[in-house]
Amino acid sequence: MNTATDVADHHEHEHGAPSGIMRWLTSTNHKDIGTLYLWFSLFMFFFAGALAMLIRAELFQPGLQLFQPGVFNQLTTMHGLIMIFGAIMPSLVGFANWQIPLMIGASDMAFPRLNNWSFWLLPAAGVLLIATFFVPGGALAGGWTMYPPLFMQGGIAYDMSILAVHILGISSIMGAINIITTILNMRAPGMTMMKMPLFVWTWLITAFLLVAVMPVLACAITMLLTDRNFGTHFFDAAAGGDAVMFQHIFWFFGHPEVYIMILPAFGIVSTIIPAFARKPLFGYVSMVYAVASIAFLSFIVWAHHMFTTGMPVGGQLFFMYTTMLIAIPTGVKVFNWVATLWRGSITFETPMLFAIAFVFLFAIGGFSGMVLALVPVDIQLQDTYYVVAHFHYVLFSGSAMAIMGGVYYWLPKWTGHMYDERLGKVHFWLTAVAFNITFFPMHFLGLAGMPRRIPDYALQFAEFNMISSLGGFLLGASQLLFLYIVIKCARGGLPAGNRPWDGADTLEWTQTSPPPYHSFVTPPLVK
Amino acid sequence: MTAASVDNPAPVRSHRRLLVKLLAVIALSFAFGFALVPLYDALCLVTGLNGKTVGVAAIGVGGLSKPVAAPPSRIDRSRIVSVEFTGTVMPGLPWDMKPLTSRLDLHPGELHQAMFRVSNRSDQTIVGQAIPSVTPGLAAQHFEKLDCFCFAQQTLAPGETKDLPLTFIVKPEIDEDIRTITLAYAFFNTVDAKSTAKKLVTR
Ligand code: HEM
Ligand SMILES: [Cu+2]
Numbered sequence: 001m002n003t004a005t006d007v008a009d010h011h012e013h014e015h016g017a018p019s020g021i022m023r024w025l026t027s028t029n030h031k032d033i034g035t036l037y038l039w040f041s042l043f044m045f046f047f048a049g050a051l052a053m054l055i056r057a058e059l060f061q062p063g064l065q066l067f068q069p070g071v072f073n074q075l076t077t078m079h080g081l082i083m084i085f086g087a088i089m090p091s092l093v094g095f096a097n098w099q100i101p102l103m104i105g106a107s108d109m110a111f112p113r114l115n116n117w118s119f120w121l122l123p124a125a126g127v128l129l130i131a132t133f134f135v136p137g138g139a140l141a142g143g144w145t146m147y148p149p150l151f152m153q154g155g156i157a158y159d160m161s162i163l164a165v166h167i168l169g170i171s172s173i174m175g176a177i178n179i180i181t182t183i184l185n186m187r188a189p190g191m192t193m194m195k196m197p198l199f200v201w202t203w204l205i206t207a208f209l210l211v212a213v214m215p216v217l218a219c220a221i222t223m224l225l226t227d228r229n230f231g232t233h234f235f236d237a238a239a240g241g242d243a244v245m246f247q248h249i250f251w252f253f254g255h256p257e258v259y260i261m262i263l264p265a266f267g268i269v270s271t272i273i274p275a276f277a278r279k280p281l282f283g284y285v286s287m288v289y290a291v292a293s294i295a296f297l298s299f300i301v302w303a304h305h306m307f308t309t310g311m312p313v314g315g316q317l318f319f320m321y322t323t324m325l326i327a328i329p330t331g332v333k334v335f336n337w338v339a340t341l342w343r344g345s346i347t348f349e350t351p352m353l354f355a356i357a358f359v360f361l362f363a364i365g366g367f368s369g370m371v372l373a374l375v376p377v378d379i380q381l382q383d384t385y386y387v388v389a390h391f392h393y394v395l396f397s398g399s400a401m402a403i404m405g406g407v408y409y410w411l412p413k414w415t416g417h418m419y420d421e422r423l424g425k426v427h428f429w430l431t432a433v434a435f436n437i438t439f440f441p442m443h444f445l446g447l448a449g450m451p452r453r454i455p456d457y458a459l460q461f462a463e464f465n466m467i468s469s470l471g472g473f474l475l476g477a478s479q480l481l482f483l484y485i486v487i488k489c490a491r492g493g494l495p496a497g498n499r500p501w502d503g504a505d506t507l508e509w510t511q512t513s514p515p516p517y518h519s520f521v522t523p524p525l526v527k
Numbered sequence: 528m529t530a531a532s533v534d535n536p537a538p539v540r541s542h543r544r545l546l547v548k549l550l551a552v553i554a555l556s557f558a559f560g561f562a563l564v565p566l567y568d569a570l571c572l573v574t575g576l577n578g579k580t581v582g583v584a585a586i587g588v589g590g591l592s593k594p595v596a597a598p599p600s601r602i603d604r605s606r607i608v609s610v611e612f613t614g615t616v617m618p619g620l621p622w623d624m625k626p627l628t629s630r631l632d633l634h635p636g637e638l639h640q641a642m643f644r645v646s647n648r649s650d651q652t653i654v655g656q657a658i659p660s661v662t663p664g665l666a667a668q669h670f671e672k673l674d675c676f677c678f679a680q681q682t683l684a685p686g687e688t689k690d691l692p693l694t695f696i697v698k699p700e701i702d703e704d705i706r707t708i709t710l711a712y713a714f715f716n717t718v719d720a721k722s723t724a725k726k727l728v729t730r
Contacts, residue, residue, distance in 0.1 A: 110542050111542070111546075149617075153618060173553060176549075177546065177549050177550075180545070180549060181542050181545050181546060181549070184540070184545060185540040185541075185542055185545060186540075211549060211552050211553055211556070212552070212556050213556065214556075215553050215554075215556040215557035215559075215560055216556055216557075216559065216560040216563075217560075218557060218560065219557060219560025219561050219563075220560065223564075234564060237658045237660070237713060237715075238617065238656060238658055238713075238715030242567070242568075242571075245563075245564065245567050248563065248567060249560060249563050252563070310662040310663050310664045311663075311664070312663065312664060312665045313704065
């Protein structure tokens with residue numbers, strides 16, 4: 001993106017961006033780093049997406065066609081791990097870097113050099129993860145959740161992946177420190193907490209979740225590492241350890257982690273919907289409290305992933321009720337989005353299409369979550385394709401589609417050019433339709449009993465799997481269009497002007513598009 | 528929301544103080560992650576959550592000695608509990624194991640015996656240790672093993688096959704809701720986990 005070169009030419013400020021590769025390697029500028037995060041996550045999105053294409057190719061027909069089961073397991077495991085830690089999380093941090101300073105009227109992030117580090121750790125971890133495919137024994141194959149005792153039996157790739165996840169965790173924690181400090185300390189005069197745009201609020205709360213649970217993940221995988229290599233027995237039953245304890249520690253991190261991936265997406269959607277409904281967000285205060293209570297509740301529901309581990313009935317009931325409780329604040333949010341649309345003068349540009357699809361499809365994912373929260377039902381559905389359907393509705397049509405909507409919404413600001421609206425709409429419809437073709441049948445497969453993470457299946461599942469695979473290929477291909485649109489927009493297009501969306505009222509739209517390399521050098525006064 | 532540029536700079540708040548606080552939170556959650564290990568053990572000890580049976584689950588807390596198992600006072604003939612047995616051999620141990628008794632229907636309080644057959648497929652003498660686990664976990668505290676091959680290590684000569692007994696009582700205090708109990712054994716190679724198997728035996 002040629003954001004900075006323009007500014008450098010104009011010499012509007014003391015200094016612009018250095019040129020060449022050093023600009024990116026040494027950058028401490030929140031916009032550069034945001035851009036790096038976004039490109040990195042887009043690359044990882046395509047890598048993990050390619051793994052998904054291979055998974056769907058194998059599942060196109062019953063029988064073993066392309067891969068041996070061991071390789072298939074590597075594909076599912078690495079698809080999940082990379083999508084979560086390499087694609088969704090970094091892209092949301094990319095949004096945070098670009099948008100938070102612009103939205104609160106700060107000149108940059110609080111710790112610019114720390115920021116540079118948080119980004120440049122990522123490629124190292126990415127290379128390690130990808131490299132595991134080429135080491136003896138192959139990549140991780142026991143599922144992204146890394147359960148022992150299976151995890152104990154893998155080769156060198158397992159230790160490499162622990163290292164990679166450690167690095168990713170450190171990067172997230174540093175990013176979270178930066179985000180919290182920026183938001184709490186660097187708001188423009190007059191920007192009180194309750195005047196902050198909702199995107200900023202969601203990221204503030206997400207950053208606190210990161211600070212609270214990433215260290216717990218670090219503990220869990222450190223224990224795996226020492227069990228594997230240094231003779232400890234945390235999870236080794238032969239030595240008085242307990243493999244189920246890993247699940248408790250992992251999911252104590254894992255459930256807040258799923259909210260880490262969805263809360264900023266809530267923030268993006270809560271920004272887009274009012275802009276295109278041309279109405280202020282309905283129930284701003286209740287939105288803030290809803291996000292905070294979701295974050296709080298996310299700490300006390302973890303064992304809904306473990307209903308089948310032989311938990312006592314009391315425990316099952318407790319986790320069932322707390323899980324169902326989460327539906328209340330989530331319902332508040334969905335209600336407020338719909339109420340924002342109510343009687344708005346709505347237009348349907350690409351970002352809005354993604355946002356509306358988000359509300360609708362995320363709600364479906366929330367409902368299947370409620371179904372899974374019912375203990376007797378979950379005992380049937382645990383580890384079936386129903387769970388796969390559930391988390392793709394919340395993660396793909398939830399997080400990923402909100403991210404795409406956010407990209408379309410802010411691309412004009414970031415690049416100074418309008419993206420191709422016609423192609424954007426084509427991309428939206430292809431994605432929304434293909435997504436449903438791919439994942440809706442998985443509900444039926446799961447209800448009929450097809451287990452997840454298997455390369456071959458019984459004949460009665462053949463039709464739905466074929467439909468699902470065809471949808472999957474279309475979904476994958478459609479994302480190439482997304483890549484094309486983004487590149488095209490970065491390279492040129494109609495000038496966007498300061499405020500291409502007439503309903504948008506946050507601070508970034510008071511800046512030029514693209515914003516100067518150093519924006520808000522003197523803070524704005526917010527009334 | 529409207530904005531206008533003004534010259535007065537934003538009030539300077541201390542980044543450093545916030546940073547220190549955040550680092551403290553991070554250190555705390557890291558410590559908490561490891562603290563979950565003893566916490567979990569203590570919780571399981573009290574509640575029998577993780578399905579470890581009396582010999583293990585009821586070792587005294589804080590150095591107190593193991594409570595003496597009271598002899599079953601009565602046999603509850605009003606109901607029947609099924610006990611299912613399974614056995615697995617963990618990787619690294621070239622043995623086979625199968626329960627000769629796969630299922631028993633009994634009245635709580637009755638004394639019963641179940642047999643397991645293990646055979647050594649290799650041409651070496653190997654010492655193995657069985658680790659039991661009871662599902663549902665809450666049944667564990669009422670599953671009393673009077674004598675069990677898992678109380679000691681088992682040595683099998685090359686090609687040898689042995690039938691190993693387990694004598695047990697399901698105590699009448701067991702919850703009425705529990706109608707089926709699964710007792711699963713996992714056999715481990717003691718060379719892989721020498722120190723610990725010993726520890727378990729002394730329990
Ligand atoms: C109303 C809200 C939600 C409820 C009630 C809910 C409930 C559940 C339950 C009970 C499971 C366990 C299913 C099983 O393994 O048997 C589950 C799995 C999962 N959920 Fe949700 N969920 C909700 C929202 C979300 C959100 C927002 C996300 C992510 C953005 C998410 C991501 C996941 C993932 C990734 C798994 C599968 C983990 C795995 O086993 O690999 N869920 N959910
Ligand atoms: Cu969860």
